[in-house]
Amino acid sequence: MLVVKKFGGSSVANPERIKRVARRVVEEQQRGNQVVVVVSAMGDTTDELIELMKQVTDNPSEREMDMLLSTGEQVSIALLAMAIRDLGVDVVSLTGAQVGIYTDDVHTKAKILDITTDRIGEELAQGRIVVVAGFQGVNSHNDITTLGRGGSDTTAVALAAALQADVCEIFTDVDGVYTTDPRVVPEASKLERISFDEMLELASLGAQVLHPRSVEVAKQYGIPLHVRTSFDHREGTIVEEAPDMENAPVVSGVAYDYNVVKIGLFDVPDQPGVAKKIFKALSAQNINVDMIIQSAMRNNMNDIGFTTTRDDLRKALQIIEEIREEVGFKSYTHDEDVAKVSIVGAGMISHPGVAADMFEALADEGINLEMITTSEIKVSCVIKRAETEKAVKALHKKFRLHDLEEAKKYGK
Amino acid sequence: MLVVKKFGGSSVANPERIKRVARRVVEEQQRGNQVVVVVSAMGDTTDELIELMKQVTDNPSEREMDMLLSTGEQVSIALLAMAIRDLGVDVVSLTGAQVGIYTDDVHTKAKILDITTDRIGEELAQGRIVVVAGFQGVNSHNDITTLGRGGSDTTAVALAAALQADVCEIFTDVDGVYTTDPRVVPEASKLERISFDEMLELASLGAQVLHPRSVEVAKQYGIPLHVRTSFDHREGTIVEEAPDMENAPVVSGVAYDYNVVKIGLFDVPDQPGVAKKIFKALSAQNINVDMIIQSAMRNNMNDIGFTTTRDDLRKALQIIEEIREEVGFKSYTHDEDVAKVSIVGAGMISHPGVAADMFEALADEGINLEMITTSEIKVSCVIKRAETEKAVKALHKKFRLHDLEEAKKYGK
Known part of the structure; x- marks a missing residue:
């Protein structure tokens, strides 16, 4: 071998x-x-x-x-x-x-x-x-x-x-991949196995164990990864193509990310090609845009919000200022006082109620959702920065991740 | 350029x-x-x-x-x-x-x-x-x-x-090549020019300014070297093939080396091939032998003395012990309490009295010479270690090196 x-x-x-x-x-x-x-x-x-x-x-x-x-x-x-x-x-x-x-x-x-x-x-x-x-x-x-x-x-x-x-x-x-950051939720469980796709989402969402690029390469070439500690001989977490889906929890992890800022553009003309102009200008300068939302139209004007990383904020605002006249929006604002919480799970594909349960858990804690995005295997929400830990704890509990056997029963 | x-x-x-x-x-x-x-x-x-x-x-x-x-x-x-x-x-x-x-x-x-x-x-x-x-x-x-x-x-x-x-x-x-170590002789003069051969002798004899290997390469390819300080813009010393010999001092430097030990072999049979056996055995183990003297014969027996570096002493003594029976010498000894002083100068070739003047200068100080070697452009003597600085000062003075104009007059 x-x-x-x-x-x-x-x-x-x-x-x-x-x-x-x-x-x-x-x-x-x-x-x-x-x-x-x-x-x-x-x-x-x-x-x-x-x-x-x-x-x-x-x-x-x-x-x-x-x-x-x-x-x-x-x-x-x-x-x-x-x-x-x-x-x-x-x-x-x-x-x-x-x-x-x-x-x-x-x-x-x-x-x-x-x-x-x-x-x-x-x-x-x-x-x-x-x-x-x-x-x-x-x-x-x-x-x-x-x-x-x-x-x-x-x-x-x-x-x-x-x-x-x-x-x-x-x-x-650390000795493996956990259902969430054990510094926030001490009862977090170590995952025995996780799929490349889930790991990729977790890695991208701020879990620091593996860099997303390395998970991408592992997925591309089908190389199983074993994440484990160098301090003793315990088994860690296997990251692989398709762990036994039937026996996996619907939600396998809760991630959070403080490296997020929100930028809002107000009264953007509702014309074809406007969004393209904005996001082309940003990507041309290598600004990584994560979530984008466009609000309902009023008087042929839209509001557009998006998130980027804290490092890119200054450069992004510069570009926004440069294109303001050409694009024709009236004003813009930014908010650094935000964070992103996410749930990740390959089982979400076949369990459509998961996102609703996430919103419920956050609502029960009185946490306001500022932006939402979903993919096949994750749901992310932008919330006030100060509420991050409370949100992570509530979600970890909601999906019963303190006990993986319990978590597997969720939604079944 | x-x-x-x-x-x-x-x-x-x-x-x-x-x-x-x-x-x-x-x-x-x-x-x-x-x-x-x-x-x-x-x-x-x-x-x-x-x-x-x-x-x-x-x-x-x-x-x-x-x-x-x-x-x-x-x-x-x-x-x-x-x-x-x-x-x-x-x-x-x-x-x-x-x-x-x-x-x-x-x-x-x-x-x-x-x-x-x-x-x-x-x-x-x-x-x-x-x-x-x-x-x-x-x-x-x-x-x-x-x-x-x-x-x-x-x-x-x-x-x-x-x-x-x-x-x-x-x-x-340092700001150039000196006639001797200025820490020993504060009046040492900086040389404007020196030949590759002289520099090579000085470098090999313990002057720390340039490594002999680099001087060899410079000589081989005829690349002039300029040794100078990085702390200011003063000119240093040019090392080159043939500085104006007529206008150069006969002796251009006095060097000393503490990295010397003396080994003596007593009652070595006076037969052909004996020296070969000894020094082949040493060189086979990469022991660098510098000076060799063989004393006058008594009863078909010789005494052989040689010097090597302090680092090689232990290994050299081991080899001596191993070959003792085969070579047939009776006993051996070693002396770490020695040093080597040397004078170097391209002008010595045409001034045969230089070595004698060196011995005189040392004798005047009551310094005993234990071994002597000469080459075309240097004379080296092994002396008691404690007398090194006294010897260097005496030689520097004898050849008037505190003032290069005076030194040029020596022997002319």
Whole structure:
């Protein structure tokens, strides 16, 4: 069996932890498996490098940022390889460029285009454990690129796909995927299994366990993920194509996201092509728009509201100001005092009353819904920021997620 | 004009110094020159990485050491490139592998075999300043190698040779090559010019300014070196093939070296091939033997003495013990309480009395000579360690090196 194991920054934060990871990796090989390990930079290394950088310039070249930040993972792979060899096992470390993780040219958030498996294949055939630097690749000019947030997860999943690995284990500081954030709802349950689609929604909705990009790649190539803790040997959560749907809860998780702001445009002329103009202008500047609602028409005028991330707010407002005359709306406003709560579940497709139950649970708590969007497997509502925790608790309770056996009975 | 500039670790030890180096490099370009900059790791980075490594293993793989340590220069080049771009100048940083600095497979002390200049040439043609990581290369398996001590100097000189640069400037924390160590003799004079051969002797004899390997490469390809300080704009010392010999002092420098130990073998049979056996056995284990003397024969028995470095002492004694019976010498001893003082000067070739003057100067101070070797341009003596500074001062005075105009008159 070929296993890809990914360890995040907190799992390799110091020499002691690096040695523990080494033991864990060697155990896997001793079970008769081939092992490829992907690691992130040690703990705070990336932050320290950024701190150093800020003392040199306020406006760094993105190419040079990648040159700088990719050293963090290179330090990790060298130290982990040393720790593994210290246990008497043959091992080799490889940078993204040495593996042949080819990406596009978008420095600091490159996408993987292709992975060459020759070198890893040769090393595995020699009986070696292969330790690969996460988060980094190389573009067609032989320049170092990095993959942006969650990049090491993506490296691991893409490598698992390229190597046709049997499983990809993502080691993290939590022991699996929970029905909601246990810091908000201590009774949250750990899910044994979850589908790629549900995980994708949860990941996109602010659950920090896996980066959505890595889940997308896993889904695309059908690589099962095992999300588990590096601190002990407990099983975590399996993310896979189609867990037994009959035996799954209708709602499998409640997510929340504070990284939301609401922008409202008032008295927009009700003419064809107006919405296109607005959202084309935003997407041309890479503003990520999430939810959009258009209110009922009054006097041939509409109100249009949408949400974007907190980081994009300033840029979005600039663009709105620039297009105001051309589009012809009268005024606009924005609201940072909001959050998004969502329920996710593959079973919702066959249980049409779920959204109504969600609205009821929130209404019972006196929570006002400012915007609503639905997809086949999720319902999201924008609410006042201060009511987020109350909403998450109410929804978790409504769908009985403190006890997964109970949750499975909901709606049946 | 194409200029290669090398800045050592202390010149880029912190963000302020990196910015100063950036300004200096940009000034060079503004004078209309093409500029390639080679940098070392920032200040203590390498020591910090080694400290981290020691917490992981006592016995690191040399391949992984190179993977680890090469990150130090990668951080420097990224930060320096950012600082240069902050001044509005187009710039690109390149690792050893990206340049195409090909080395042999000897990790931690690799030798440069070949340098590809395509990438640097393209970048220079675009009007960019090129910042190259010193100390590192890549072998034929695409594995990262490092060049060992003085490696960044060697990178700079080898790059200057490959690019047919007009000059290679080595910036360091001293402002040039001195007639002796100014910490020992405060009146030591800065040399304006010195020949490759003299510099090579001085470098090998313990003067820390340039690594001998880099001087060898400079001599081989006829690249003039300019050794100067990065702290101000003073001219330093030019190292070149043949400075005006007529106008040069006979003796140009006094060097000393504490990294010497003496080993003596007693009652060695006076038979052909005995010396060969001893020194072959030592060189087979990479023991560097410097001076060798053989005493007059008594009863068909000789005494043989030689020097090696302090680091090699233990290994050398082991080998001596192993070959004792085969070679048939009776006993051996070693002495760590020694040092080597040397005078160097291209003018010695045509001034045969120089060695005698050296012995006289030392004898006048009551210093006993334990071993002597000479080459065309140097004379070295092993003396008691405690007498080193006294010897250096006496020799510096004897050859009038406190005043180079006076020194030129010596022997004429």
